[in-house]
Amino acid sequence: MEEGGVNVIDLTQGDESFVKELIALGADELRECIQCGKCGATCPMALAGLEFFIKRIVHAANLGLRDILLEDSSVWGCQSCNRCVEICPMDIKPYEVIQAVRRAAVKVEACPANTYEGLRNLYRFGHAVFPKGFEERRKKVGLPEKPPTALSFDEFRKKYQELLRQTILEEIAPFPLD
C-alpha cells in the first residue's frame, strides 16, 4: 500500500509463486474462476455479513495477494459446508481454495491463536474443542468424568500422538509435541 494511501490494494505485491503454492496445495482450478459470484450468493460466511467471503478470497488468491489473505482471518470462518463446491459452475471447488490458503497459513504460522489452541488440544487430548471444567459438568449430570474417547485410554492416545508426530505437525506445531 502506498504511503498515505487509504484502503488501496497494491496489485504489484501480487505474487505468482503464492498462486502456484496454492495450486500445489489443492486449489488446482483456481485460475479458471470467472468471478461469477455464485459461491458468494450461497456461502454462509457471506450471508452472515463477513466482508472477505469466498468469492473475494478466490479472487485475492488468484491475484497472489498473500499478505492480505494471511492477515485476514476470514478463511478460518469457513463452515466447510461445501455449498460452494456443489454450486460453482466452473468446478473451481472454492472450498479447496480455502483449505489451500489455510494450509499455506499454517506453514508460516499465520493462523489465529484459537486455531493453535484447537490444534494443541487435538494433539494432547484427541479433541479440538476442549472446554475447561467439563469434568464437573459431566459429573453433575451423572456421567463418568471422562468420555470414553482417547481421553480415557492413555495407551490409544499415545499411539495416536505417535501417528500425528509422523505428519507435517512435527514441523509446524508451535508447541512441543511431548
Added chain:
Amino acid sequence: MCTEICPARVPNEYNFGLDQRRAAYIEYPQAVPKKAVIDEPNCLYFKSIKKTGKPACEICKKGIPPKGIQGCPADAIKFDDKDEYMNIRVGAVIIATGFKPMPKHYFKEYSPHSPDVITSMEFERILSATGPTGGELKRPSDGTKPKTIAMISCVGSRDERYHPYCSKVCCMYMLKHARILKEKYPDIKLYLFFIDVRTAGKDFEEFYVYTRELGAKIIRGGRVSSVDVKPNGKLRVRGFDVDLCSPVELEADLVVLATAIEPPDGVEELGSMFTATCGREGFLREVHTKLYPVETQARGVFIAGCVQGPKDIPESIAQARAAASATAALVIPGKIKFEAIISEVDRDKCSSCGVCVPLCPYTAIRIVEYKGKEKAYIEPALCAGCGVCASACPSRAITFHGFTTDQIMAQIEALTEA
C-alpha cells in the same frame, strides 16, 4: 533492393511511427500488389529537383557504383512516372474503407506523452515478427523487456465524451495479446482492466478461460482512472477492482490502451459522393439492420466491414461476401427492374426551371436536351420514390406514380366519408 539502399528515412506509418522506412518503400510485407513505390514529398531526387533543378540522389536507380552497390536490377525506377486518376464506369460500388483506431493523445488521464503508454494497434505491431522490433518485446522508451504490463479496455468506447458504442473487438484482442505474451513469456505479469469482459459467441468464452488459466489477471469493474509516470520511469496505474471491492493500483512497465474503433477520416464526404448517409456515430448507415444490412439508401452502393460499424474479421468477411452477392445480383443480369413507385417528368410540361435538380437526395434528376430544349429527366434506376420533386415542381410536370393528385384526393375522400 531500392527499399534497402534509399538514403531518405521517414517515420513508418504502418508501424505507427515506431520505426522508420525509406522514401522508396513497400507499404507492408503483405501488401497487394507487393511493389515498391517512391514517396515523392520525401524523396531526395524530387526534393532537390524542386529546389535546384538538379537531382541530388538517384541511388535507387543507379546504386552507388564506387561501393559496389547496384541500383534497381529491373531498371524499374521511373522518376517521370506520375500519379494517375482513372474514370471507370461501373454498375455498383462497395464501400469498404475500414476503420481508424483512436489515437492516444485524447486521453490525458493516461499520460499519453509517455512512450511506454501505447495503443493496442501499436502493441500489435510490436508483437509482430515483421514489426518495428522484429517481434521482440521491448519498451519503446528504453528498449528493455517489460516485466509487468497493464492493458486497459474501452478507451474511448462506451464513453459519452467520445464514442457511446462498444468497439466490440477489444476484449477479444486484449485476451489474444495476453495469450501470445503468456505463451511466449510465462513469467510476465499481465493485468487486464475491463469494465466487463465481453466474449460473446462460439469459442470466445473458452478462449477467455484459457487465458485466465495461463495466469493473466483480470480486473473487472475497473476502467482505469489514471496512469502516471513515476520518477523511476515506471507507470502507476490506478483502477478499481469490483471483485476485490477495492480501489487498486499497480506499477507497470508498459501500458496498452485498447482505443476505440472510429469511422475512417473523410467517410462522410465519401458517403455523400454516393448519397449514402452516416449514422449518429459517423459510420455509413445500412438501409435496415436486419433486412438490408449491406445496402445503403443509394441504389447500387453497398457497404462492408468496419465502415458500417465496429466488427471482427469473421463478421467483416461475411458482410463482404453478402455485399459481393448483392452486387452480383444487381449487375450480372444486365438489366434492372425499376420500382413501380417512382417519379417521372412530363417533359412537355416542364418549364426548365431546374428547381427539382438540387432537391433530389439521390441525385437522380439531370437536365437533358428534349425537343431542342433543356428539360428535367429522372433516372428511374436511381429514383427512390421519395416524391420531393413532385411536390416542389411549380409546373406540376412531375408525376409521382402511385401518389398522383387524383389518387391522394380519392384517399382523403374515402377517409373522410361519414
